[in-house]
Amino acid sequence: xxxxxxxxxxxxxxxxxxxxxxxxxxxxxxxxxxxxxxxxxxxxxxxxxxxxxxxxxxxxxxxxxxxxxxxxxxxxxxxxxxxxxxxxxxxxxxxxxxxxxxxxxxxxxxxxxxxxxxxxxxxxxxxxxxxxxxxxxxxxxxxxxxxxxxxxxxxxxxxxxxxxxxxxxxxxxxxxxxxxxxxxxxxxxxxxxxxxxxxxxxxxxxxxxxxxxxxxxxxxxxxxxxxxxxxxxxxxxxxxxxxxxxxxxxxxxxxxxxxxxxxxxxxxxxxxxxxxxxxxxxxxxxxxxxxxxxxxxxxxxxxxxxxxxxxxxxxxxxxxxxxxxxxxxxxxxxxxxxxxxxxxxxxxxxxxxxxxxxxxxxxxxxxxxxxxxxxxxxxxxxxxxxxxxxxxxxxxxxxxxxxxxxxxxxxxxxxxxxxxxxxxxxxxxxxxxxxxxxxxxxxxxxxxxxxxxxxxxxxxxxxxxxxxxxxxxxxxxxxxxxxxxxxxxxxxxxxxxxxxxxxxxxxxxxxxxxxxxxxxxxxxxxxxxxxxxxxxxxxxxxxxxxxxxxxxxxxxxxxxxxxxxxxxxxxxxxxxxxxxxxxxxxxxxxxxxxxxxxxxxxxxxxxxxxxxxxxxxx
Numbered sequence: 001x002x003x004x005x006x007x008x009x010x011x012x013x014x015x016x017x018x019x020x021x022x023x024x025x026x027x028x029x030x031x032x033x034x035x036x037x038x039x040x041x042x043x044x045x046x047x048x049x050x051x052x053x054x055x056x057x058x059x060x061x062x063x064x065x066x067x068x069x070x071x072x073x074x075x076x077x078x079x080x081x082x083x084x085x086x087x088x089x090x091x092x093x094x095x096x097x098x099x100x101x102x103x104x105x106x107x108x109x110x111x112x113x114x115x116x117x118x119x120x121x122x123x124x125x126x127x128x129x130x131x132x133x134x135x136x137x138x139x140x141x142x143x144x145x146x147x148x149x150x151x152x153x154x155x156x157x158x159x160x161x162x163x164x165x166x167x168x169x170x171x172x173x174x175x176x177x178x179x180x181x182x183x184x185x186x187x188x189x190x191x192x193x194x195x196x197x198x199x200x201x202x203x204x205x206x207x208x209x210x211x212x213x214x215x216x217x218x219x220x221x222x223x224x225x226x227x228x229x230x231x232x233x234x235x236x237x238x239x240x241x242x243x244x245x246x247x248x249x250x251x252x253x254x255x256x257x258x259x260x261x262x263x264x265x266x267x268x269x270x271x272x273x274x275x276x277x278x279x280x281x282x283x284x285x286x287x288x289x290x291x292x293x294x295x296x297x298x299x300x301x302x303x304x305x306x307x308x309x310x311x312x313x314x315x316x317x318x319x320x321x322x323x324x325x326x327x328x329x330x331x332x333x334x335x336x337x338x339x340x341x342x343x344x345x346x347x348x349x350x351x352x353x354x355x356x357x358x359x360x361x362x363x364x365x366x367x368x369x370x371x372x373x374x375x376x377x378x379x380x381x382x383x384x385x386x387x388x389x390x391x392x393x394x395x396x397x398x399x400x401x402x403x404x405x406x407x408x409x410x411x412x413x414x415x416x417x418x419x420x421x422x423x424x425x426x427x428x429x430x431x432x433x434x435x436x437x438x439x440x441x442x443x444x445x446x447x448x449x450x451x452x453x454x455x456x457x458x459x460x461x462x463x464x465x466x467x468x469x470x471x472x473x474x475x476x477x478x479x480x481x482x483x484x485x486x487x488x489x490x491x492x493x494x495x496x497x498x499x500x501x502x503x504x505x506x507x508x509x510x511x512x513x514x515x516x517x518x519x520x521x522x523x524x525x526x527x528x529x530x531x532x533x534x535x536x537x538x539x540x541x542x543x544x545x546x547x548x549x550x551x552x553x554x555x556x557x558x559x560x561x562x563x564x565x566x567x568x569x570x571x572x573x574x575x576x577x578x579x580x581x582x583x584x585x586x587x588x589x590x591x592x593x594x595x596x597x598x599x600x601x602x603x604x605x606x607x608x609x610x611x612x613x614x615x616x617x618x
Contacts, residue, residue, distance in 0.1 A: 071083045129145050162567065280597050283593070288338065292345075295346075296322045298320035310422070319388060323370055330343070435484055453540075571583050
């Protein structure tokens with residue numbers, strides 16, 4: 001809906017929006033008298049000028065309305081307002097309170113580096129402190145005991161997402177305390193080639209008990225519009241309000257007209273029954289492994305690691321690439337699973353000549369074969385040992401990986417090493433075997449970490465059906481040149497986030513609930529971002545899905561997950577250590593990261609979701 005500016009008051013400039021239980025009011029600057037006024041919007045959309053002007057006590061003489069901007073309102077036992085004051089080259093954050101929306105007392109004025117602030121609406125301070133969110137490229141949470149001194153959040157809550165609707169600066173519209181959690185609304189915009197501007201609204205929900213814990217974020221715009229060429233440059237966000245079961249956002253266009261938008265999807269989300277979610281928490285040390293500048297074989301990318309626990313230490317087998325674009329496997333170890341102090345300066349596994357790819361490459365269509373993410377979507381490489389998965393079975397450590405010999409030869413391979421050789425770091429790997437047939441593109445196959453019904457079990461598909469191959473002796477692949485016939489991944493769940501399932505992540509983990517399988521998928525509304533989900537398979541019959549997460553447990557939000565190849569979290573290793581699930585993943589096809597969660601809490605969360613069978617999307 002577009003609301004025309006009142007013709008009888010052409011000098012009133014809208015600068016903010018506030019509501020009571022039934023109406024919305026525009027805070028306006030009177031350009032003639034340099035004072036503030038409130039204009040109420042009736043149900044027909046017209047403006048009713050209130051004869052009372054807004055008075056700022058203690059600040060009337062110094063706060064000229066022409067020096068103020070970024071007004072946001074909330075209710076915390078009283079009406080609160082924040083705004084930016086710019087005076088004599090200095091910018092400051094002002095906090096003011098009011099009982100009636102007309103007479104305002106300035107509580108504090110503080111010089112602050114970021115001036116985009118919104119409060120959470122609540123009758124009482126949360127955990128003894130007032131809570132506010134700070135916008136920008138990164139969104140943070142801040143607390144204050146008295147609305148005067150602010151404590152910076154100890155971590156970023158989320159950031160703009162490369163390749164998504166909110167790739168640009170995030171401007172906060174408002175925050176609300178709801179039954180489902182703390183709801184944060186924001187806008188982002190994109191300048192189009194034709195000179196028009198796309199305006200988007202996104203939303204996020206945070207746990208009310210822990211403002212840093214995000215439990216949901218919109219993967220697609222909740223609302224969007226296009227502002228014609230020449231009319232978007234001066235478009236300013238005025239804020240957002242809740243009116244009954246509606247969420248409405250407002251902007252002032254450059255021509256003085258007001259844009260108002262019912263954010264219908266957000267209203268529906270806020271009124272759904274709340275379900276507590278347990279999701280993976282990124283470690284503060286992320287990324288835990290980065291390219292090593294002095295080791296040529298790994299100075300471009302180190303990512304997508306396999307992981308095992310041996311002698312109570314975590315051992316990573318990570319994919320590494322240098323300028324030649326060949327994937328090799330490196331090694332790192334950690335006592336606690338987070339600090340990887342041991343890291344070898346040489347690869348522990350090389351491609352086999354004539355098997356994966358020759359060590360010396362030829363020429364491609366764009367010149368000599370080399371590391372080139374722009375040309376090779378497979379992590380920037382054109383051959384070698386990709387995406388290792390590791391399991392320890394008995395006295396051997398097994399690796400499955402993608403033997404990439406070019407786009408006409410992408411097959412699953414397997415090798416192993418004895419625990420005794422591993423302990424001595426004597427890398428006497430068994431001759432690899434190809435377990436997938438030639439001429440078929442195969443990825444994401446994993447070994448179960450123990451025998452199932454007395455046989456080795458290989459999970460080679462999870463959609464549209466879970467497919468498991470049982471083998472008495474893994475040597476059969478070499479002796480009999482046996483191959484597992486599989487099918488390419490297809491299908492997903494139309495009504496959920498995983499409309500296109502890509503494949504399994506780390507090898508399954510045995511739990512009391514069943515086999516925990518993490519998997520990668522994308523959303524048809526958000527096709528360029530890999531996300532991670534979870535399912536539980538029956539212990540005795542792993543082809544049977546018992547539980548499935550209805551939301552992703554990890555999405556690419558952080559900068560290190562959007563640099564290199566934007567929008568990628570690719571988990572290939574996971575272990576259980578000290579009661580916690582530790583998931584190792586590649587961020588942006590370039591670095592190695594870790595996220596964790598208490599295992600039992602995580603399993604309890606999955607149980608809450610309805611059992612859902614995979615179905616093929618047409």
